[in-house]
Amino acid sequence: MRQLLLRPGAEELSYEIRGIVKKARQIEALGYPMTWENIGDPIQKSNHVPEWMKAIIADLLKEDKTYGYADSKGVLETRKFLAQVNNEKGGTQITAEDILFFNGLGDAIAKLYQFLIPTARIIGPSPAYSTHSSAEAAHANTAPITYKLDPDNQWLPDMEDLYLKVKYNPSIVGILIINPDNPTGMVYPKEVLEGFVKLAEEFNLLLIADEIYQNITYNGIKAVALAEVIGNRPAISLKGISKEFPWPGARCGWMEFYNREASVEFSKLCQTLENAKMIEVCSTILPQLAIPRIMSHPQYHGYREHANAQIGKRSELMSEILGEIPGIKFNPTQGAFYNTIVFDETLLHPNQSLPIEDSRLQSLLNSWLEDKNMPLDKRFVYYLLAAERICVVPISSFCSDLRGFRVTLLEENEEVFKNTFTRLGEAIKKYLNS
Numbered sequence: 001m002r003q004l005l006l007r008p009g010a011e012e013l014s015y016e017i018r019g020i021v022k023k024a025r026q027i028e029a030l031g032y033p034m035t036w037e038n039i040g041d042p043i044q045k046s047n048h049v050p051e052w053m054k055a056i057i058a059d060l061l062k063e064d065k066t067y068g069y070a071d072s073k074g075v076l077e078t079r080k081f082l083a084q085v086n087n088e089k090g091g092t093q094i095t096a097e098d099i100l101f102f103n104g105l106g107d108a109i110a111k112l113y114q115f116l117i118p119t120a121r122i123i124g125p126s127p128a129y130s131t132h133s134s135a136e137a138a139h140a141n142t143a144p145i146t147y148k149l150d151p152d153n154q155w156l157p158d159m160e161d162l163y164l165k166v167k168y169n170p171s172i173v174g175i176l177i178i179n180p181d182n183p184t185g186m187v188y189p190k191e192v193l194e195g196f197v198k199l200a201e202e203f204n205l206l207l208i209a210d211e212i213y214q215n216i217t218y219n220g221i222k223a224v225a226l227a228e229v230i231g232n233r234p235a236i237s238l239k240g241i242s243k244e245f246p247w248p249g250a251r252c253g254w255m256e257f258y259n260r261e262a263s264v265e266f267s268k269l270c271q272t273l274e275n276a277k278m279i280e281v282c283s284t285i286l287p288q289l290a291i292p293r294i295m296s297h298p299q300y301h302g303y304r305e306h307a308n309a310q311i312g313k314r315s316e317l318m319s320e321i322l323g324e325i326p327g328i329k330f331n332p333t334q335g336a337f338y339n340t341i342v343f344d345e346t347l348l349h350p351n352q353s354l355p356i357e358d359s360r361l362q363s364l365l366n367s368w369l370e371d372k373n374m375p376l377d378k379r380f381v382y383y384l385l386a387a388e389r390i391c392v393v394p395i396s397s398f399c400s401d402l403r404g405f406r407v408t409l410l411e412e413n414e415e416v417f418k419n420t421f422t423r424l425g426e427a428i429k430k431y432l433n434s
Helices: 016-028 051-060 076-087 105-114 130-140 159-167 190-203 264-280 285-295 300-322 359-368 376-388 414-433
Strands: 099-102 121-126 146-150 172-178 206-210 235-240 253-258 338-343 404-408
Touching: 016 359, 016 376, 051 285, 076 099, 076 253, 076 285, 099 105, 099 264, 105 130, 105 206, 105 235, 105 253, 105 264, 121 130, 121 159, 130 172, 146 159, 159 172, 159 190, 172 190, 190 206, 300 338, 300 414, 338 376, 359 376, 376 404, 376 414
Parallel strands: 121 146, 121 172, 172 206, 206 235
Antiparallel strands: 099 253, 235 253, 338 404
8 A cells, every 4th residue: 555554553453252263163164063152142152032022122123213313322211211220329310411322332432442532541450351452552552551450369450550550650541440340250349449439539530430241240249330439530331231131232332421520521521422423323223222111121120130140050160160170260250251260370381282183173273373472371272172162262362461261151051051161171181281
């Protein structure tokens, strides 16, 4: 080309959660079935949408308004409904005007970082959900800034690490919180959230909370919403229906703006995001129309409680299978439906392997392993693909110096779930002892 096409930072965009699929498809093409543990798609894991929920959507499809435009900010009655849901928690109060819909949270996240000046940095957790870390890095034209989540302390944030990074980096204007967390399955206690607020007050920062898994907690744990502790600080909550209904294909998410008049700069950001949505006209209307009808349905809370209990049961099963394996750090999950398992890095080396009988698989694997600078956890993930046909995601791809992998807790069939993680556990032991 006569000129460069990409601006600096664009190459920071990556999504190994989907990228690993290309390798897995090569194995499928050889006739092998694949066990997918790479992505949080409940539908892919035999999760059945309830008939009453399908009936609501089917009825909406009979209404002419379903096929038209919505207000640019989103369907008004839905925004009123969601504002009431927030306000019933008793924290920061909002109105329908403080809610803005997007075509999924990926769209919302991209827009949020798009309009920040490159020198304004948002520090986020590590391990990081790659949609956030990649978008933040791309907007800043450099690597993301992160604070540590500690696998030796139930994946809770290292608040001293965060404090020092904020104190000595004046370019940081905001803190990202993912609660419940993806990829670790950790849920922030109220006192930790209050610590984030205190830090934001001291350094005059914006708080951003990805709370899409807010209603997916289990085994006696409940998530505290940012709105309950934020006080008068400016903040944004990111929410959606992809996992909770579950309806990931709806691509429906929204932002909630808290205390938008507390800061002139924050008010400008909110207005800019609204203006950008007006240029696009509106987000997809069908899922927006469905939200109040589904969430106010008499069976909804029971459905969610049962689904959460099932995830909690699978969390306990995973703990029984993987919890005592030497050479890894394992933390039981509390929310969302992921777990991140970390290797003792002193036990990893580049000569480890798993037995592979099919020469075609070995040939594929050899081609994948040609990169001599490959992180050692990705090397394990590739061996697991070839040897056991289990597709997981290396934790090094979550903007982390740790070495491990992320799995899901979504498989509805208990026998399949047990079989998958028993095979995974045996593979870990063989690999570390090879």
